[in-house]
Amino acid sequence: MNIKDLYYFQRLISTQSYTQTAADFHVSQPTISQAIKRLERHFQVTLFFRQAKTKALVLTPSGQQLLLAANDIINNWQHVNESISHLRQHTLRFGIEPSVSEHYLPALTKPIIEQDLLNSVHTVEMGANQLVKQVLAGQLDLAISGNLDQTLDERLAVTPLRPFKFRILANPEHPLAKSEHPTFAEALKSPFVLLNATYLNKLVFRQLAEQLSIEPQVLFESDSSTLIKGLVKENLALGFISDITAPSDDKDDDLVEIPFDDVQVPSVHINLIRRAHQFPIGLVKQVIDIIEKTFAADNAEQKS
Template sequence: MNTRDLAYYVQLVELGNFTRVADQFGVTQPTITLAIKRLEDEFGVTLIHRDQSHAALTVTAAGQQLYRHARTIGQELALAHTEIAHLKEEKIRFGLPPIIGNYYFPKIAGRLVAAGLTEHLLTQSGGSDTLLAMLQNGSIDIALLGSSGPLDVPGLAVTPLTDAPFSIVVPPKNLLANQAQVAVAALADQPFVVLNEGFVHDRALRWFTRTADIRPNIVYRSGDVGLVKQMIAQGVGIGFLTKMAVAPADDLVTLPISQAGQPRFVISVAHRADLVLSPMMQALKKILTTAQ
């Protein structure tokens, strides 16, 4: 079976027009017609009902079944091309969220240099949700990811490393700074400075505010953790960050949150479960999982 025939077929089902598919692949319309005929002969069924002008298409039940499998095959082939290309380049596409990078990277930088891995790392920064999607589609090979609780994603091999609580973050002069802990329900009128969507913090904050039955007054969002902390320090608003995101040099106060059953910020190392790790990737994973 020609995998190109499957690619033609997937596009025909999605576009519903022989001419458009031919134009997309830069081939003639009879090429698409012959490809569909080969697939119908292969499976011994009619895949598509079409009128003489090919203006209207109806996909049969068998055709729908083949479409689902053909899409998966196409995605897996594309992923295989990407992974093999990465191996040939002797590069590791490494996902590293900024908060985790600031907390974790100083612990492993020396070992990465000693292992000769730094020159092979192509680091991609971003929120954990964004990096997770990139990991799944093959844009990156391995990543440190944050999650609001244990990370359990089908198709991924995940090794949890450490965890920390989420906190309300305020400057020392804020009236909340001297409290032993804070209830989110009491913060309905407070302005918040928070991280963008695509960060685990956004999803965790929604859990806290939904559970407390408040709508947070978010006055500013940013994907730059350093900027968020600076704006908190300047009194623009209070923050919501994992405790490990705040260093002593930030001169900020982290306040425990009193809600019961709350999620924690979990750091894990993850890669696709079916990815064959190169020796370099194995070395990187070993360093990441033994950094405690």
């Protein structure tokens, strides 16, 4: 069976026209007809029939199954071509989430330079959802992204690098900072300032509020953790932030961390993601090793 036959079949069902499909591929109409016949002979089924009134091509159950498989095969074939092209050119497209980049990119860049890979690794920053989409679409080879564990696609190969820890930040004079048994429900009586939708903090915050069926008061959203901490210092609101965007070695004496245990915090990790069918060889394997060693060293340092 020729993979071109699957391309012809996929396009024919999309265009509903032998003439248009032939024109799209710059071949004759009989070429498309012969491809369909080959597929039907191979599987010994009828793939579709033409509806009498509308002349539409209607897939049989076998045709529906083949179309789903054809979509996957064609997507994977395109990704394989792209991957081999990048291997031939010795290039790798690497995406990283901004909050992770701010904390880890300097440590990742050092071994990339030492191994003379800087000109081969093309790095871009974007939000977690966009990173996942671009990896799935084959536009990125690797990505480091913060993800809620249950939101990841089964078409991805996922390596957890480290968990997120979330906390409430408050001015020492805020009533919650003086409470003997502070709770998240109590905290939601006050306004909050949050990192915007580029970060997972907002999504996690919303999920925690939903557990308590409380509509939170969000005073302000920003992509700057420095601005968030500045507003908290002024005692204008509470902050909700992760240990990635506010590392433990960056303690601010003017702010206090408020513990809470009345809600179940969802499992969130920084993950290394790639397409499941992509084999970690060559440059991809080199960069994966650098990433895993960098995070392993950081995790060991945090525990010590």
